[in-house]
Amino acid sequence: MVDGIYLRYRRSVSQAARKGVLLVAVGVREGAALMCWTGEERLRKPPKTTKSCLRSCWRRGLESVELIVSDGLPAVVSAAQTVYPAARHQLCLAHWFRHLEA
Numbered sequence: 001m002v003d004g005i006y007l008r009y010r011r012s013v014s015q016a017a018r019k020g021v022l023l024v025a026v027g028v029r030e031g032a033a034l035m036c037w038t039g040e041e042r043l044r045k046p047p048k049t050t051k052s053c054l055r056s057c058w059r060r061g062l063e064s065v066e067l068i069v070s071d072g073l074p075a076v077v078s079a080a081q082t083v084y085p086a087a088r089h090q091l092c093l094a095h096w097f098r099h100l101e102a
Helices: 046-059 074-083 093-101
Strands: 002-009 018-031 032-040 069-070 087-091
Touching: 002 032, 002 069, 002 093, 018 046, 046 074, 069 074
Parallel strands: 069 087
Antiparallel strands: 002 018, 018 032
């Protein structure tokens, strides 16, 4: 599952909260769940950031993925095809329903 969440966050306790994007990728393998996240004011290079996040999951043991669920952004689809080329892709249900309503 890969998605970006817009929220306010702090890089340390002494800094003021600021708006940003939290890019989250969660993978599950036998006996473990792996997560990578990147917080930035905005994702200046979404394909590079997303690919880096997925590669982090791969390096930590998520070597094979059957299905990637995301909001369908081209950066996520492209990164997924690069890091996990055999994985299928589908929209998350929330985004799928939003496309139906449009």
